[in-house]
Structures are given as C-alpha cells and as structure tokens.
Amino acid sequence: MNRRVYLDHNASTPIHPEVLAEMLPYFSEVFGNPSSIHTFGRDAREGVERARERVARFLGVSPQEVVFTSGGTESDNFGVKGLAYGRGKGHLITSSVEHHAVLRACQALEAQGFDVTYVGVDEYGIVDPDDVRRAIRPDTIAISIMHANSEVGSLQPITAIGRIAREHGVPLHVDAVQTFGKIAIDLDAFGIDALSFSGHKIYGPKGVAGLWIRKGTRMVAIQHGGEHERRRRAGTENVPGIVGLGKAAEIRGRDMHAEAERLTVLRNRLIDGVRDRVPDVRLSGHPTERLPGTASLLFRHVESESIVLGLDLKGIGVSAGSACTSGNVELSHVLVAMGVPLDWAIGAVRCSLGCSTTAEDIEYVIECIEPLVRKLRQAMPAGVA
Numbered sequence: 001m002n003r004r005v006y007l008d009h010n011a012s013t014p015i016h017p018e019v020l021a022e023m024l025p026y027f028s029e030v031f032g033n034p035s036s037i038h039t040f041g042r043d044a045r046e047g048v049e050r051a052r053e054r055v056a057r058f059l060g061v062s063p064q065e066v067v068f069t070s071g072g073t074e075s076d077n078f079g080v081k082g083l084a085y086g087r088g089k090g091h092l093i094t095s096s097v098e099h100h101a102v103l104r105a106c107q108a109l110e111a112q113g114f115d116v117t118y119v120g121v122d123e124y125g126i127v128d129p130d131d132v133r134r135a136i137r138p139d140t141i142a143i144s145i146m147h148a149n150s151e152v153g154s155l156q157p158i159t160a161i162g163r164i165a166r167e168h169g170v171p172l173h174v175d176a177v178q179t180f181g182k183i184a185i186d187l188d189a190f191g192i193d194a195l196s197f198s199g200h201k202i203y204g205p206k207g208v209a210g211l212w213i214r215k216g217t218r219m220v221a222i223q224h225g226g227e228h229e230r231r232r233r234a235g236t237e238n239v240p241g242i243v244g245l246g247k248a249a250e251i252r253g254r255d256m257h258a259e260a261e262r263l264t265v266l267r268n269r270l271i272d273g274v275r276d277r278v279p280d281v282r283l284s285g286h287p288t289e290r291l292p293g294t295a296s297l298l299f300r301h302v303e304s305e306s307i308v309l310g311l312d313l314k315g316i317g318v319s320a321g322s323a324c325t326s327g328n329v330e331l332s333h334v335l336v337a338m339g340v341p342l343d344w345a346i347g348a349v350r351c352s353l354g355c356s357t358t359a360e361d362i363e364y365v366i367e368c369i370e371p372l373v374r375k376l377r378q379a380m381p382a383g384v385a
C-alpha cells in the first residue's frame with residue numbers, strides 16, 4: 001500500500017476533528033429552524049450567532065458585519081454584484097487572474113450594461129497598484145482584487161490598492177478565500193470594504209462561507225426571499241455548516257501563525273528538493289510574496305495531467321494547472337495572464353500543503369517526482385522534449 005499524501009489543500013481541506021464534533025449535534029438534536037421563536041429554533045439560532053461571533057472575533061470586526069452564504073462562489077458574487085447594484089450603472093475594476101467566481105460575476109455585470117476593466121499582472125501574477133489607479137474613472141463604482149491567487153499562490157499588494165480605492169472613494173471587495181485563516185488580514189490597514197471567505201479551505205465544511213461587509217457600505221442583496229441575515233441573504237441558514245465555519249475560524253485564530261511558519265519551511269524544501277533533482281523546472285508565482293503552503297511548479301515539456309495521474313498512482317494528490325481535452329491544451333487563465341510560455345505552462349502542477357503535511361511527506365513527493373518526470377519526458381514525441 002502506497003503512502004497517501006494529500007497536497008491539494010487549496011482545493012479543499014479535511015474537516016478538523018474539533019469542528020466535526022461541534023457540528024454533529026446540529027445534524028441531530030439541535031435541528032430547529034433558527035428563525036423559529038420556540039426553544040428548538042432558539043437553540044439553533046444560538047449556534048448560528050456563536051459562529052458569527054467567532055468569525056467576527058477572528059477578523060476583529062463586529063458580528064453584525066458578517067453574513068453567511070453557501071460558499072466562496074456566492075460570497076464573491078454577492079461582493080461584486082452587491083456593490084455594483086448598490087450604485088446603479090457604472091464601471092468596475094478587477095484583475096485578469098481572479099477566481100472565476102469574480103471573473104464570471106463581472107462578465108454577467110457587463111452583459112447587464114456595467115463596464116469592467118480587467119487589469120493585467122506581471123510575470124509573478126501580481127497586479128501593479130498604479131494600473132488600478134490609472135483604471136479609475138469618474139464613474140468607477142467598485143474594485144475587486146483577490147488577496148492570494150489560488151493557483152500560483154502570489155499575494156496581491158492589497159494595502160496599496162486599498163489606499164488608492166480610499167483616495168478615490170471607491171469600495172474595495174477582496175476575495176480572501178485562499179488567505180482567510182492562513183495569513184493575517186488587517187481589514188483597516190488594507191482598506192477593505194467587503195471580504196469573501198469560505199469554510200472548506202480552513203478545515204471547515206463545504207458549502208458554507210461568508211461575506212464581511214464593512215458597516216456603512218452600500219451592498220444590495222442578490223438573493224431574495226425571507227428576512228434572514230438581516231435581510232442581506234435570504235434562505236434558511238445552513239446551521240451545522242455555519243457552526244463548523246465558526247469553530248474552524250476560532251481554531252485558525254489559535255493555530256494559524258505557527259502553521260504558516262511550519263508550512264513555509266516545508267514548501268521551501270519541496271521547491272528546493274524538486275529543483276535540485278529535476279532539470280527544466282521552475283516555480284510559478286512570486287518567490288516570497290506567496291501563500292505559506294503553496295508551491296506551483298512548471299515542468300517544461302511535460303503535461304500537467306500526466307504528472308497528476310502519475311503521482312496519484314503513488315498515493316499523492318496534487319492538482320493540474322492546465323488541462324488537455326481531446327488533444328487541445330486548455331491553459332489556466334492565470335498562467336496566460338502571467339505570460340508563461342506554452343512549453344512551460346502545459347506542465348503546471350500545484351502542490352498545496354496543510355495541517356497534516358509532514359517533512360516525510362515532502363521527501364516522499366520529491367523522491368516520486370524525479371523518476372516520473374524523467375519517464376514522461378522520455379515518452380514525449382521526438383522534437384518536443
């Protein structure tokens with residue numbers, strides 16, 4: 001039996017045992033509808049509000065500013081469309097490397113008559129704040145820039161972007177799905193007005209997330225129905241999920257900094273170990289301004305999916321940066337925006353480390369990658385490798 005090594009924590013994380021324990025009663029005895037005024041309902045409401053307080057404490061904000069949603073995707077849609085609809089027609093600014101939840105929300109707004117500028121990035125996937133400044137127009141109504149890129153791990157200069165947004169009186173939404181619970185977020189110093197985060201990236205459950213909305217920010221609901229979440233997000237709350245998200249945030253407050261240090265060491269060892277052994281490999285994204293646990297590697301002249309499947313046979317779970325469908329290579333929009341040449345971009349593999357990752361896991365992965373890439377390169381058609 002192979003060793004099993006999960007290095008895909010940016011995709012999802014295992015539920016922390018303390019989170020699961022906290023959630024379980026909300027699947028059984030505490031089943032009431034939190035909107036009901038009887039004791040069954042009030043017990044469920046208590047769970048939801050405790051979770052809201054925990055998230056708020058973690059972020060250093062007021063619980064009233066936290067709205068629970070069904071996922072990071074909904075939070076991003078809410079953040080972007082909620083700001084846009086709150087101001088009527090106008091112009092938005094985002095970047096070309098955002099998650100599709102933001103990019104496609106912006107495209108949907110364009111179809112409705114809003115204007116969107118997609119600012120580019122440098123070779124590391126990083127936005128130049130001056131490009132944001134230059135893109136601002138008199139009718140600019142919102143800016144949405146992600147904190148860390150999920151594929152390559154680069155961190156955006158949010159403080160500088162936030163300062164520019166403030167100077168121009170434009171609200172800033174930040175997709176922090178990959179940073180919430182992993183690195184510090186100072187909402188005031190960063191100048192953020194709305195922040196998306198998600199449960200399943202921080203050892204909480206899937207299908208639950210949140211949007212923090214700074215008090216006083218005009219944000220229009222995008223889902224209509226009952227009076228839930230102070231009329232900002234209709235729909236009976238996912239009580240066990242919200243309870244889990246609250247507990248996960250609390251645990252991250254306790255463990256985050258030590259884990260970030262530990263993961264940085266392991267990530268650097270992985271990068272150095274692979275680079276020492278495998279020719280023609282490079283790191284994508286910024287060498288230092290990056291998520292602690294993310295190493296996105298480009299293997300020249302090898303297909304990402306072949307590496308992912310080869311490592312899977314060794315019990316290792318990583319993710320492919322590019323996909324091949326019916327002989328066509330579908331490159332990640334992030335690598336395209338970064339200008340990564342095709343012969344490198346086809347071999348993009350993301351390793352994302354987490355709580356359970358050990359130094360032995362990393363040595364095992366390094367050991368497995370070298371012969372696999374060698375074999376795959378030998379099998380490439382002549383003239384390619």
Ligand SMILES: Cc1ncc(COP(=O)(O)O)c(C=O)c1O
Nearest residue numbers: 071072073099101150177178198
């Ligand atoms: C940066 C970023 N934004 C948004 C999302 C969407 O979050 P969810 O999976 O909770 O819908 C993800 C998920 O991978 C992400 O990495």
